[in-house]
Amino acid sequence: MKKYLYLVTLFIIATCQAARAGMLKGRVTDTKGLSLPFAIVYIDNTTTGTSANADGLYQLTLKPGTYKVVCRYMGFSQVMHTVTIKGEETVMQDFALKDQGLEMKEVTIKDEDPAYAIIRKTIEKRSFHLKQVRSFQTGIYLKGVLRNRLLPDVGIMKLMAGKDAKGKKDKKEVAEALGMDSTGKAVLYLCEEKADYYSAEPDKRRTVIHSVRESGNPNGLGFAQMPPVITFYENNINLLDNISPRGFISPISDNALHYYHYKYEGEFKEGKYTIDKIKVIPRRAYEPLFEGTIYIVDGDWAIHSLSMLLTKKSGMSFLDTMRIDQAFLPLREDTWVIKNQVWYPTIKILGFDITGSFVTVYDNQKVNEPIPDTIFGEKVISIYDKTANKLDTGYWTNVRPLPLEEDESTDYKVKDSIRIHDEDPHIKDSVRRMGNKLSLTGLLLTGETVNTKEYKQSFSWNPILPIFDGMVNYNTVEGLNIAPKLWWAYKADTGKTLSAKVAMRYGLSNEHFNAIAKLMYRNDSRDWKGRNWTIGIEGGRYVFQYNPDNPIPEFYNTVSTLFYRKNYMKIYERWQAAVAASRNYGNGFKWNGKFEFQHRIPLSNTTGYNWASPNVLPFTDNLPAGLGAYRWAEYNAVLLKLSASYQPGYSYVQYPDYKMPQSSNWPVFTLQYEKGIPGLVNSITDFDKWRFSIKDNIRLKMLGSLSYVLAAGGFFNTNYVGIPDMMHLDGDQTALATTYLKGFQLAPYYKYSNAESVYGEAHIEYNLQGLLTNKIPLLRQARWYLIIGNNTFYARQNNYYTEAFISIDNLGWKLLRFLRIDFVESWDNTGANHAGFRIGINASGPLRISVRNDGGEW
Structure with missing residues (x-):
C-alpha cells in the first residue's frame, strides 16, 4: 500500500511539473539586427530544441531548471546563453550572432585546393555514416507555406477567381477577390503537421501523423509521407519525381569528384569540433548537380550543415529553383543527426511569382534503438490519428515549435471565414x-x-x-x-x-x-x-x-476520309445484350x-x-x-x-x-x-483465346528509365473465329501516334490480324531523361529528352512485324511539356520497309485526353 501511494505521489509531482513548464522566447538576428530565418535553438549536449521562423522568432517549451541554450546559423558563430526557467512563466532571450570568423589550415603548398583532401575523406566515410543508422526514430514538426509575391495579369486572375471577379475591372479589386493585397502578395497554401517517424533496415518505414492543419480546409490531410531526411550520404538524391526523374548527384557521392569542383573557405571551432567550410561548384552546366556550401566535421568526416541550390541548369523540370538547408547535431560520438531541414522552392508561372518554405524540425531523435515490431505491421507506411485534422487552435498554440508569422495568422483567420461563407x-x-x-x-x-x-x-x-x-x-x-x-x-x-x-x-x-x-x-x-x-x-x-x-478515333477517320480519301475505319453493326x-x-x-x-x-x-x-x-x-x-x-x-x-x-x-x-x-x-x-x-463462334502480359517501369536513376510490356497469347481452339475475335495489332496509319507501350506506330490496322496458336509481343522504351541531350547545347537548354525503343510482334517466320524508333520527348513550354515526336522505321516478313514520323502525347505528362467510354467499345 505504501509503495502504491509512493508511485501515485511521484506521478502527481511529475504531472504538476509538466503543467508548470515555462516558455523560452526570443528573436535571432545578426549584429545589425537583421533576422536569421530558421536558425536552430537547442539545449547544449542534447538534440532538444526548435527552429526560428522566417522572421527569426523562436519559442521553446522547457520544464523548470537551468539550461545552456545554444543558437546556431550557417555562416555565423554560434552563441550560448544560460537560461533559468522557474515555473509557468515566459522568459525572453534574444540571440545576436556574429559573422563566422574563419581560419585557414596550415597546409603544404601544392596545386590542389585543400578542400579535395577533406572531400575525399568524407567520401571514404560516406558509406559508414549511411549504414551506421540501422534504425531511426524521431518526432517531426512540418510547416509548409507557399506565397505569391507579384501581381499577375488581370485576365489570368479573373479566370482563376471565376464568379468572385464578376463585375470587377480594376486589377486591385480582382486581386482582393483572390485574397491578395494590392501588390499581389498572398499566402497561397499553409499547412502544419506533427508526426513521429520510424525506419529500420532493410526497407521498413512508418510515419504516424498525430495532427495536421491546412488553412481554409478543415478536412485537409497535408502530407502523408513527409520526407524525414534527404540524406546527402546517398549517391543519388531523389527529391520528388516531378522535379527530376533521374535524381541529383550528391556532392559527396562516390563519383562526386568527376562532377564537382571544391573550394576550401576556412575552418572554425564549435565546442570540441573543428568544422571545415567548403564551397561546392558544378563542373558542367545542365547536369543534375547541386551548388552551394557544405560544412564538414573534421575527424568525423560527417556533415555538420549544408545549403545546396538547384536551378534549371540542374535539370529541374518543374521548379525554377530549389534550395535545401540542413543542420545536424551530435547525438553521441561519431553520430550526427538531423535537427532541421528547410526546402525553399520558387516557380514563376502564368504571371504568378511563387516562393515557399517547407521547414521540418526534428526532435527526440533515436538511432539504433529497439523499435517494436508492431510499428511496421500491415504494410501501412503512414497512419493518421483519428482526430488528426479535428484539433482546435488551442492545441496548435501549445504544440507549435515555430511561432506563426503575421501573414500566416491572418491567412488562417481569413480562409476560415471564406470557408464558412462558401459552405x-x-x-x-x-x-x-x-x-x-x-x-x-x-x-x-x-x-x-x-x-x-x-x-x-x-x-x-x-x-x-x-x-x-x-x-x-x-x-x-x-x-x-x-x-x-x-x-x-x-x-x-x-x-x-x-x-x-x-x-x-x-x-x-x-x-x-x-x-x-x-x-x-x-x-x-x-x-x-x-x-x-x-x-x-x-x-x-x-x-x-x-x-x-478502337484503334482509329472517329475524328482522325473523318479528317483522313474527307481530305485524303483514306477510309481507315472499318465498321460493322451488331445487336447485343x-x-x-x-x-x-x-x-x-x-x-x-x-x-x-x-x-x-x-x-x-x-x-x-x-x-x-x-x-x-x-x-x-x-x-x-x-x-x-x-x-x-x-x-x-x-x-x-x-x-x-x-x-x-x-x-x-x-x-x-x-x-x-x-x-x-x-x-x-x-x-x-x-x-x-x-x-x-x-x-x-467457337474458339478459345488467351493472353498473358507483364507491364513495368524501372527507374534507373542517373541512367533514366526503362518501360516495357511483354506479352504472349494465342488460340487453343479456332473452329470458328470471326474478324472481331481475331488478334489485332493496335496499328496506326495517321501522323498522330497511337498509344505508347501498346500500339505499333507504322503497322497497317488489319494487315497482321491473325488467329495464331501462339504469338509474342514486346513494347520497350528507354527514356534517357536528359542523359546525352544535356551535352548538346540547344537540346539541353530546351530540356528535351531522348527515347529509343522497339515494338515487335512475332507469330512465326512468315508472320511477324517489328519497328524501331527514336524520339524527342518533353517538348513544350514551362509546365506544358507533354508533346513527343517519333521517327519510326519498320520491317515485316514480306520484306516491306517503311519509315515515318509520329506526333504523340507523353503518357507521363500533365495533359490527359480521354473520352468517357467506361472502358467499353462505345
Missing part, C-alpha cells in the same frame, strides 16, 4: 447553378455537365464537334452521322453509384438509326479507397470497329468478366464523297484489307470474357476515415481469356 447551402447552390450554365466551348468542344442540388445527380453529353468524341463525324459507310451520347449518374452518401449511358447514332447516307444503353451499379468501399465492385447490363444495336480496341461484373480489391488484385450475346451484321460503303485531290487512290472496301477471305453474312455469337490482373508490393496510407493504396514498384501481371460458345442461341 452556406445557398452559396453552394449558387455555385452549382453557375457551373450548370452552358458555354459555347462546352457545347462545341468539351461537352457539358449539369448537376442537381447537392450534386446528387449529374447529366452529361458529348460535344458537337468531332475532336473529342463529338456528335458529328463522317465515314464512307454512314456518310455524315450524328452520334449523341448521354450520361447520367446518381451518387449516394454511402459510396454507391447508379449510372447509365445512352448512345444514339444516325447515318445520313445509309439511313440507319442505332441506339444502345447500359446501366451500371457501383459500390465503393468508404473505408478503403480503390476497393469496389460493379455489376451492369447493356443492350441495343450500334456500330462498332472490327478491332474492339450483355451482363458484366468487376471487382477491385484495392490491394493490387482486380478482375472483370462479361457474358454477352451478339448478332453481327456486315456493312458496306454507301458514299464516296470527299474533298481529296483527284489523283489520290479511291476508297477501299469496308472489309479490312487482307481479310477478303473472311467475307461473311449475319451470324450470332455468344462470348465469355474474363480478365484478372495483379500488382504485388502494395503499401497503404491509413487516413483518419479510410485506407488509401499506394503505387508499387512491382510489375503488373495480367491474364485474359475469351471463349466463343457455339450452339447457344444459334451461336456459331
